[in-house]
Amino acid sequence: MVLSYKGMDGQAHQGQLVVNADRVDELIKIFGQLYQMRYPIAKMLTPDHYVNADDELSMEDNNTSGYNCRDIPDTDRWSYHAYGRAIDINPLINPYHDVNGVQPKNGGPYLDRTRRDPGLLHDGDQTVLAFTDRGWTWGGHWTDPIDYQHFELR
Numbered sequence: 377m378v379l380s381y382k383g384m385d386g387q388a389h390q391g392q393l394v395v396n397a398d399r400v401d402e403l404i405k406i407f408g409q410l411y412q413m414r415y416p417i418a419k420m421l422t423p424d425h426y427v428n429a430d431d432e433l434s435m436e437d438n439n440t441s442g443y444n445c446r447d448i449p450d451t452d453r454w455s456y457h458a459y460g461r462a463i464d465i466n467p468l469i470n471p472y473h474d475v476n477g478v479q480p481k482n483g484g485p486y487l488d489r490t491r492r493d494p495g496l497l498h499d500g501d502q503t504v505l506a507f508t509d510r511g512w513t514w515g516g517h518w519t520d521p522i523d524y525q526h527f528e529l530r
């Protein structure tokens with residue numbers, strides 16, 4: 377799906393998000409809200425922009441993405457990304473963290489959640505509420521792992 381978003385430059389951009397057809401209507405509404413509130417998104421490219429559609433490279437590049445055929449890190453269970461029912465937003469500055477460390481590997485400085493970088497998500501943010509008010513789960517509410525970039529609708 378093609379979505380409009382505000383970039384880190386404050387300008388309007390169009391991005392591509394690969395999601396399950398049954399999540400398209402919801403995400404159009406949510407991203408419409410994010411656009412209205414001028415929540416900045418670094419980039420929104422399909423996984424094929426990265427060698428082997430590598431999620432680590434996509435995350436290191438702070439790329440917002442949806443579908444990715446992969447399992448949950450350090451498990452053999454399929455992630456909701458494999459069904460196109462989860463999205464990761466600005467993943468470099470909103471990293472994933474578990475006992476084995478941080479993903480992407482250059483995301484360490486952003487585990488400091490007192491930071492106020494544009495696009496960095498905090499509990500109670502309008503951006504987070506745009507999802508959770510519609511029944512989506514935010515990985516920033518989890519404790520192990522913590523996944524600040526991650527939203528999914530089960």
Ligand SMILES: [Zn+2]
Pocket residue numbers: 457462463464523525526527
């Ligand atoms: Zn995710």
